[in-house]
Amino acid sequence: xxxxxxxxxxxxxxxxxxxxxxxxxxxxxxxxxxxxxxxxxxxxxxxxxxxxxxxxxxxxxxxxxxxxxxxxxxxxxxxxxxxxxxxxxxxxxxxxxxxxxxxxxxxxxxxxxxxxxxxxxxxxxxxxxxxxxxxxxxxxxxxxxxxxxxxxxxxxxxxxxxxxxxxxxxxxxxxxxxxxxxxxxxxxxxxxxxxxxxxxxxxxxxxxxxxxxx
Numbered sequence: 372x373x374x375x376x377x378x379x380x381x382x383x384x385x386x387x388x389x390x391x392x393x394x395x396x397x398x399x400x401x402x403x404x405x406x407x408x409x410x411x412x413x414x415x416x417x418x419x420x421x422x423x424x425x426x427x428x429x430x431x432x433x434x435x436x437x438x439x440x441x442x443x444x445x446x447x448x449x450x451x452x453x454x455x456x457x458x459x460x461x462x463x464x465x466x467x468x469x470x471x472x473x474x475x476x477x478x479x480x481x482x483x484x485x486x487x488x489x490x491x492x493x494x495x496x497x498x499x500x501x502x503x504x505x506x507x508x509x510x511x512x513x514x515x516x517x518x519x520x521x522x523x524x525x526x527x528x529x530x531x532x533x534x535x536x537x538x539x540x541x542x543x544x545x546x547x548x549x550x551x552x553x554x555x556x557x558x559x560x561x562x563x564x565x566x567x568x569x570x571x572x573x574x575x576x577x578x579x580x581x582x583x584x585x
Contacts, residue, residue: 419458426452426459429480429489432496439498439506442533447498447507456563457482461554463547468524468539470502477506479540481554484510484562486527504536510562515552523548527555 430452437449451457461481466474467488477499480487488506490499499506508529518524522545527538542548 422459425462426457426480426482429462429478429496432494433489434495434497437497441505441507441509442531442536444533447505452480452482452487457484460558461551463551464543465551466541467499467501468541474541475499475501477501477540479551481558483558486510486513486555504538508536508538510555510559513555513559515555515559517548517552525552 430449433449435449438446441447459480459482461479463479465477465479465488467477468474475490478489478491478496480489486508488499488501488508489496508527512530514526514528514530516526516528518526518539518541521541523543524539524541525548527540529536529538542551
């Protein structure tokens, strides 16, 4: 957020020079609150638009037929990334550690209900392939943990009914790792569930409790 607009500053100054417990003072305070709400709403809209543009740029660099198999057998397609209710929460480069200890560069996209790992080749993005693990991770029942004695590493542990899966990814700094962990946890807490989203039914049926169904 930039500096406060002049009219907000002027109203604040005027408020200081009006008598308290008067109607004029109360109206000025109310105006300040409303101005802050408008500014916050505008900032949020701008941020959401910018995130949508970033997601669109990545999406445009993927082949139309791009798809990957999830652990439950369902297919996740490029088009699902721009499906209803999908918004980009965060993106950045991560290092995905393979079973052999090699670190592979991936672009991570944190969406409303999924974390997607992409790899770049010939200026195009495709779903990353590492150790036959799904590059699309549903946020429902996803646990994030620090890697012991590694300040830039974190584990992504998915509790899947089709079989749990664990990913080890690394960032370029401890602060970046902490930011990713915080944002992923926040997204997990806000992740829509059950019948609230059509995409959830196809993506996360494997995550539902034994007796439930979508």
